[in-house]
Amino acid sequence: MTERFPSPFEVPSPEGASDWTSLYPYGLVFSEDRKDYEDSVFWFQDGMHWPDPLPPWDASIIDLAFGALSQYNSRVFIVPPANGLSVRLLNGYVYLSPVPADPADIEKRAGMFMERAGYYFMNWNDLYDKWMLKVRALVGRLEAIEIEPLPDFEDFSVVQEGHGKTSGFDLYKAYNDLLTAVAEIWNYHFEFLNLGYAAYLDFFGFCKTAWPNIPDLAIAKMVAGVEVDLFRPDEELKRLARLAKESGVADAFGSGDVETTCETLKGSEAGRAWIASFEESAEPWFNFSTGSGFYHKDKIWIENVEVPFDFIKNYIDKLNKGEDIARPLEAIHAERDRIVAEYTELLASDEDREAFQGKLGLARVVFPYVENHNFYVEHWTHSVIWRKMRAIGSVFVKESFIEQPDDIFYMHRGEVHDAITDLYTSWAAPEPARGPKYWPPIIKQRRAMVEACKKQKPPPALGTPPEVITEPFTVMLWGVTSESVDGWLGAADNADGSLKGMSASPGVVEGVARVIFSPDQIAEVQEGEILVAPLTAPSWAPIFGKIAATVTDTGGMMSHAAIVCREYGLPAVTGTSFATSTISTGDRIRVDGNTGVVTKID
Amino acid sequence: MWFQSYWPGMKADVGGKAASLGEMTGAGLPVPPGFAITTGGYRRAHDEADLDATLARLLHGLNTEDTDMVSRVCSEVRDAIRTMPLPGEVEAEIRRSYDELCRMADTVNLPVAVRSSATSEDSPDASFAGEHDTYLWVRGGDDVVDAVRRCWASLFTDRATCYRVVMGYEHRSVEMAVVVQKMVRPKSAGVAFTLNPSDGDRSVVAIDSAWGFGEGVVSGEITPDNFLVDKVLFEVSKRNVSTKESEFVLTDHDTVEKVDCDAAKASEPSLTDDEIKAIARLARSAERHYGSPQDIEWAVDLDLPDGENIILLQARPETVWSKKAPQRITEGQNPSDFMASIVSTLVNPLHARKK
Numbered sequence: 001m002t003e004r005f006p007s008p009f010e011v012p013s014p015e016g017a018s019d020w021t022s023l024y025p026y027g028l029v030f031s032e033d034r035k036d037y038e039d040s041v042f043w044f045q046d047g048m049h050w051p052d053p054l055p056p057w058d059a060s061i062i063d064l065a066f067g068a069l070s071q072y073n074s075r076v077f078i079v080p081p082a083n084g085l086s087v088r089l090l091n092g093y094v095y096l097s098p099v100p101a102d103p104a105d106i107e108k109r110a111g112m113f114m115e116r117a118g119y120y121f122m123n124w125n126d127l128y129d130k131w132m133l134k135v136r137a138l139v140g141r142l143e144a145i146e147i148e149p150l151p152d153f154e155d156f157s158v159v160q161e162g163h164g165k166t167s168g169f170d171l172y173k174a175y176n177d178l179l180t181a182v183a184e185i186w187n188y189h190f191e192f193l194n195l196g197y198a199a200y201l202d203f204f205g206f207c208k209t210a211w212p213n214i215p216d217l218a219i220a221k222m223v224a225g226v227e228v229d230l231f232r233p234d235e236e237l238k239r240l241a242r243l244a245k246e247s248g249v250a251d252a253f254g255s256g257d258v259e260t261t262c263e264t265l266k267g268s269e270a271g272r273a274w275i276a277s278f279e280e281s282a283e284p285w286f287n288f289s290t291g292s293g294f295y296h297k298d299k300i301w302i303e304n305v306e307v308p309f310d311f312i313k314n315y316i317d318k319l320n321k322g323e324d325i326a327r328p329l330e331a332i333h334a335e336r337d338r339i340v341a342e343y344t345e346l347l348a349s350d351e352d353r354e355a356f357q358g359k360l361g362l363a364r365v366v367f368p369y370v371e372n373h374n375f376y377v378e379h380w381t382h383s384v385i386w387r388k389m390r391a392i393g394s395v396f397v398k399e400s401f402i403e404q405p406d407d408i409f410y411m412h413r414g415e416v417h418d419a420i421t422d423l424y425t426s427w428a429a430p431e432p433a434r435g436p437k438y439w440p441p442i443i444k445q446r447r448a449m450v451e452a453c454k455k456q457k458p459p460p461a462l463g464t465p466p467e468v469i470t471e472p473f474t475v476m477l478w479g480v481t482s483e484s485v486d487g488w489l490g491a492a493d494n495a496d497g498s499l500k501g502m503s504a505s506p507g508v509v510e511g512v513a514r515v516i517f518s519p520d521q522i523a524e525v526q527e528g529e530i531l532v533a534p535l536t537a538p539s540w541a542p543i544f545g546k547i548a549a550t551v552t553d554t555g556g557m558m559s560h561a562a563i564v565c566r567e568y569g570l571p572a573v574t575g576t577s578f579a580t581s582t583i584s585t586g587d588r589i590r591v592d593g594n595t596g597v598v599t600k601i602d
Numbered sequence: 603m604w605f606q607s608y609w610p611g612m613k614a615d616v617g618g619k620a621a622s623l624g625e626m627t628g629a630g631l632p633v634p635p636g637f638a639i640t641t642g643g644y645r646r647a648h649d650e651a652d653l654d655a656t657l658a659r660l661l662h663g664l665n666t667e668d669t670d671m672v673s674r675v676c677s678e679v680r681d682a683i684r685t686m687p688l689p690g691e692v693e694a695e696i697r698r699s700y701d702e703l704c705r706m707a708d709t710v711n712l713p714v715a716v717r718s719s720a721t722s723e724d725s726p727d728a729s730f731a732g733e734h735d736t737y738l739w740v741r742g743g744d745d746v747v748d749a750v751r752r753c754w755a756s757l758f759t760d761r762a763t764c765y766r767v768v769m770g771y772e773h774r775s776v777e778m779a780v781v782v783q784k785m786v787r788p789k790s791a792g793v794a795f796t797l798n799p800s801d802g803d804r805s806v807v808a809i810d811s812a813w814g815f816g817e818g819v820v821s822g823e824i825t826p827d828n829f830l831v832d833k834v835l836f837e838v839s840k841r842n843v844s845t846k847e848s849e850f851v852l853t854d855h856d857t858v859e860k861v862d863c864d865a866a867k868a869s870e871p872s873l874t875d876d877e878i879k880a881i882a883r884l885a886r887s888a889e890r891h892y893g894s895p896q897d898i899e900w901a902v903d904l905d906l907p908d909g910e911n912i913i914l915l916q917a918r919p920e921t922v923w924s925k926k927a928p929q930r931i932t933e934g935q936n937p938s939d940f941m942a943s944i945v946s947t948l949v950n951p952l953h954a955r956k957k
Binding site for chain 2: 079080081082106110113114117118121198199201202205206209210211212213214215217218221338339342343346347348349351352354355358359362472506507508594595
């Protein structure tokens with residue numbers, strides 16, 4: 001293949017953001033220092049998790065997350081063909097490059113992998129139970145971190161109890177603990193994930209070999225759990241909608257305004273009981289982001305009650321129309337059993353049936369983790385991290401380092417540490433801190449730079465693509481295949497304007513497109529429209545009852561978006577790269593979830 | 603007897619053909635709808651018209667060596683049966699059933715096929731079954747009643763009559779049931795395989811389809827639309843809509859001829875998604891019923907309501923892939939060694955193998 005994407009060093013800086021590299025830690029950006037390496041490999045943009053340019057602090061998660069992913073492949077389980085992923089930022093967007101293992105080492109690595117991964121597979125449920133305890137303990141420790149403004153004088157108890165440490169130190173430690181927690185939760189995130197995908201891929205490969213034309217959906221349905229934590233927030237909304245109706249307080253949602261609704265609810269015994277029930281659901285289930293969970297700006301249900309209230313109101317409307325909003329669990333179980341039984345019947349030998357049952361069994365053991373970790377990490381833990389960071393931001397606001405708590409996200413990881421040290425030592429002296437003069441102009445300039453980065457569309461990939469993309473996780477998690485890379489390269493020549501993506505969920509639908517770029521626009525989506533978005537997050541679930549199909553720029557067949565679309569039985573094409581840039585709201589489009597093609601019709 | 607009310611105990615009364623149609627209807631294999639006039643109907647007509655006396659008179663002294671005589675006498679017998687009056691009840695029942703069929707198809711003077719249904723397939727008469735008559739495109743109650751009598755008359759072909767005389771069988775021992783079945787008027791028609799003919803994948807149904815009668819698809823004169831449907835979820839996984847330049851239609855003379863298809867229609871899919879799925883379900887039912895991969899002919903009938911308009915015309919065993927020994931998917935692997943399999947999945951991933 002002679003065609004290639006631009007080199008990272010050929011892409012111009014966005015207008016008004018020529019100094020964008022100053023936004024991020026030095027190790028996260030492309031640089032002349034590593035040019036030989038960075039120019040020699042292929043990079044693809046991860047718009048699935050990071051559709052927008054990153055504010056500086058939000059980038060803190062990235063290198064820790066990919067470090068965690070990589071170490072399990074390269075240092076822990078020794079995945080035979082694959083090491084980790086390099087990650088870089090370019091103009092604020094995230095680019096990834098798979099790091100393969102030396103082919104000569106594969107045999108040696110396979111021996112280690114079988115022993116180590118085999119141990120995890122054999123002890124999966126015990127280890128998963130431990131995982132759950134570790135994660136809950138970590139969230140507990142995070143919640144317990146107290147962040148307070150620094151006092152004029154320490155409390156007398158500091159003396160009486162011989163603390164030997166002060167509030168300044170506590171603040172300093174709180175931030176360090178927070179950063180440690182980010183690293184720790186991402187270690188947990190990838191403890192099981194790659195192995196889970198490997199087992200799923202193995203089952204997937206068996207099915208595709210046995211039945212070359214089997215729909216991906218059928219494979220997913222055989223494995224998918226029925227009661228999944230990731231769907232629990234949506235289930236809680238439905239429960240609350242039913243409760244509102246049964247206890248006669250549903251009318252309170254008629255105003256469409258949260259404050260009025262809450263006032264009305266507080267006025268009655270049943271209403272107060274409903275609020276108590278809402279609060280019970282909220283911890284932890286409404287620590288749920290309307291985005292991917294990777295941006296401080298993503299709205300979290302528990303802090304933006306209008307979001308879950310709106311969804312609850314929708315469900316109440318459906319109940320009023322006599323619609324059944326419950327997931328028919330028995331029917332879903334029965335359907336899953338039927339699908340497995342019918343495919344088993346299509347196998348010709350006992351050996352194949354045994355292998356099929358074995359692989360299916362393992363896939364089902366590992367899959368709860370694959371389905372659920374997203375809630376515990378990206379939604380729950382991240383929600384707490386963003387809250388605690390804002391609390392530190394509030395301390396900075398009080399000391400005039402910044403103007404609003406969210407400004408803290410325009411400092412990067414190390415800079416927050418420096419600013420806290422500045423605050424702490426100047427409080428201790430006391431003397432003027434440098435922060436109040438230093439930060440406000442920098443933050444203003446950085447906000448403008450991030451906005452400027454948004455205006456320039458990132459190339460979908462950088463460098464020369466390999467002949468064949470073989471890295472298994474790249475395909476599984478990101479939906480990057482040789483075909484999609486060819487599609488990106490050829491997209492400009494596509495005369496009929498059709499887009500090719502992944503057939504993430506089957507079915508064919510024609511309808512009117514609604515292009516939305518952020519969760520704030522969810523309310524614009526009308527009944528029966530086709531949702532076109534850079535990506536969809538699981539927390540958008542409640543609007544999936546409204547739309548006819550989904551098209552996204554990014555994502556593969558196991559991306560969070562695809563899982564939810566299948567759950568809702570909607571046709572979906574993911575990983576089209578250009579849907580939001582070539583389709584406009586109001587366009588009539590045809591979405592073929594069977595072939596992965598999206599076509600404009602007039 | 604309506605096909606859907608058939609049960610095996612009725613076989614002797616309705617004959618092999620009607621029994622098989624009834625059995626298929628009961629198994630969820632929708633043959634063109636219709637009913638059978640049982641042997642009882644024949645017996646009553648026979649008795650009421652005192653056919654025994656007529657037969658005895660006409661056939662007395664028949665010399666089976668004398669072909670002229672045989673031909674003349676048998677022709678007289680057949681005329682007698684064709685013109686004999688029917689018992690009122692029998693005739694009314696036939697007309698009532700035919701009217702019901704017309705109503706079902708929402709068509710006045712619905713064209714039907716009237717064919718004989720031999721009762722004793724083990725008997726020597728069975729060897730003459732081919733000579734028993736079939737009347738196509740019969741319209742209206744009068745013609746249907748007439749065609750039923752013609753079928754009965756076909757018991758007395760020259761050969762069958764001589765055979766009975768030579769073997770010493772009694773003429774009154776033979777009986778006949780008659781099948782009246784809607785003629786299919788296809789919107790579209792074609793064939794379906796319960797596996798993918800190109801790779802042997804048994805998890806799909808492959809459908810070829812074109813406008814009008816299926817002759818063009820079967821003979822290869824028309825390049826059909828092609829669909830691949832998953833057998834378990836019934837999702838259409840591949841669709842290939844061709845330009846079908848011609849179609850086979852019914853002429854005014856009740857023959858089927860090839861005509862040009864207008865340009866807009868030619869490039870339209872000849873099936874809706876619902877029809878595709880219904881055909882796939884039908885093919886799967888046939889496969890289950892017969893216990894092996896099938897190659898079926900089907901049609902989408904214009905006259906029947908949605909949901910009942912997918913018709914099975916013929917089913918036969920698929921022969922190409924069915925004869926190949928199935929290949930083990932995990933060939934050379936120990937099915938319980940999941941780690942080796944996972945390693946090979948990672949080292950040699952599927953999507954890379956396909957290239």
